[in-house]
Amino acid sequence: MNFYELMNKRRSVRGFTERELTDDEISMLLEAATAAPNACNYQSWHFYVVRGREKISGFVPTIYRGEWFRSSAIVFVVCTDAEKLGARFGERGTDLFAIQDTACAVDHLMLMAAGLGLGSCFVGAFDEVECRRYLGIPEGRRPVALVPVGEPATDTPKRPRKPIGEVVTFVGEDS
């Protein structure tokens, strides 16, 4: 499957079968996440890998409201770990670059998941404070994304995109 096919196969999947992930699958997902482009190669991220349906169910509803979340085989809690970026770039490092780095890591992880026939979802609308408490995440890290992964329970249709002309402005020659 080439990248064009892969990006069109990826969906935001919200509901999974009971199949667990293999250790190899988990390793591939983490290898993909950490291969993402990132500022200065500081790798300003930390991944909490949450396994076991009981532990995962504890996210609902305090950290995240959706009942479907309980069906996840595994949840990656993606955190910024931006001490070095902050020391070098100040708030631009902690509040922009580290968020971009972790988002690229999530994007890579989701694409790898799709390539493995797995489903995933980029969940940003969750309670950071409760998440931090539940997992004992220290001050220096900030949880910015939950990424549940599993075997998709159903097919999810592709979401439409705006016409390119609405989101692009051409500048310079031939414009």
Added chain:
Amino acid sequence: MNFYELMNKRRSVRGFTERELTDDEISMLLEAATAAPNACNYQSWHFYVVRGREKISGFVPTIYRGEWFRSSAIVFVVCTDAEKLGARFGERGTDLFAIQDTACAVDHLMLMAAGLGLGSCFVGAFDEVECRRYLGIPEGRRPVALVPVGEPATDTPKRPRKPIGEVVTFVGEDS
């Protein structure tokens, strides 16, 4: 090329040949960028596509310092366009979700570039104010990334990553 091969082929490329991009390549890069996962499918992004070496040279050194930038065949200036996200989620929408969305768009664009044999770089350390002025970017959009693309002038070695154990914490069963 499968995704594992693609993600290992991608590099941060800083220096390009004189070859221009074709219209088809530009279309593929934009299609990839806009296929990225994003909050609520609001597609809270806008892409300025800057063509022409003269226009691109105008970025240096005021917007971005690196002389190599002048060699770019094309530059994508990726902006958040977060009015809808802000209305629904407040600052979390504008300062987190929209930044994550645009970072995923850049990640997708860079992976497509690598698949096409092109090089690219995620440039975050640039002057937003000067960039806004140079391109006439309106208030509602925030430039968060410059992505120069072109045919790589030289091979760039793969950067090493930390051992997985340094950036991962396992939680739950089997931990």
